[in-house]
Amino acid sequence: MTALPHDSVRAAWTALRTATPMLHLDTAACGRTSIATRAAITAHLELEAELGGYVAEAQADAETTTARRLLGELLHFATDEVALLDSGSAAGAQLLAAWPCEPGDRVWIAPSEWGNNIAAFADRGLEISVMDVDDHDHVDFEALQRRLRTERPNMVHLNAFNSHRALAQPSREIIEICAAADVPVVIDTAQALGHIEVPAGAAAVYGTGRKYMCGPRGVGYVAVREPWQQQLTPRAPAVNLGGQAVRNLESREAYVAGRVGLATALRQHVEIGPAQIRERLGAIGRALREGLADLPGWSLVDPVDAPGSIVALLPHEDIDLYQLRADLVARKVVTTVSAKERAPLDIVRPMLRLSPHVDFELSWIPQIRDLLTARHR
Structure with a gap:
């Protein structure tokens, strides 16, 4: 097993955080915030207590603008194409509520689509159609091109990186294919931002700052490119704040301290x-999958060379993964269970998800193996 690249990245990332007795393998749920991020949040809360929430919010305008600018740069959007919301789910819901579509319009998805998104499409009255995929579960380019010759959906929706396993859709190529047919691509980047490269060219993207970006909980984002901004029709509970159309998706009642903290994390x-962070995360994922590939009682869901740091494990026996997760937390290891509702068209049986950040060390792999094989001895 080769050494992990960019040890300086690990050192810099770790130096920004307090020490922890936990082995955090749950970045895909929540990354560990830094000392400075928490200090920025606390300082703004103090300011709210002294000046009042709205006066403090006005004084934080430079920081929230910084958050929009840095998000835009990472996602390939302009600052005034980015809005801040309460979560990735809230961002997706506000975008979908304002999107130029009507009940009965079609949205094309991959079989691995996040379950909450499928529910949101149905609630909006959209007709969901599943795209063909290849042997690697990636959207099939030739099948997509053939279908676009005779059909035109309202949008193609992608998860840039899946929540439950190491599956990244080829977003760049799909955007190019759909652009030739004048079909917008909307991307859920919740698991992608700070984890894998997000390509330019999507009509809109949305997500949250609490995962690989290690921002606070309670802050999400949506970015919409022109000319799609002018086609948005913001609906309640959005409040018209004036200016760019996408900003009208922002709620007037906001967790401003979290937005200030996100600016620091960004x-x-x-x-x-x-x-360098993306490269190290990819190397960590490969090393961890390689180290667990022959784990007794478990199978890898994805190939060893799959992208990113998410590792999905499927137990051979019918065990209670929620109890296993609780047992692991008691042993100071944090993981997640991916049940069917996460991706109802893709998950057949619940699986255990590991998602380390750049502080992961190869020396931790034997400990993980021992904990997961203990029940098979």
């Missing part, structure tokens, strides 16, 4: 180096 991410 700055730190950029200062360490997004490309």
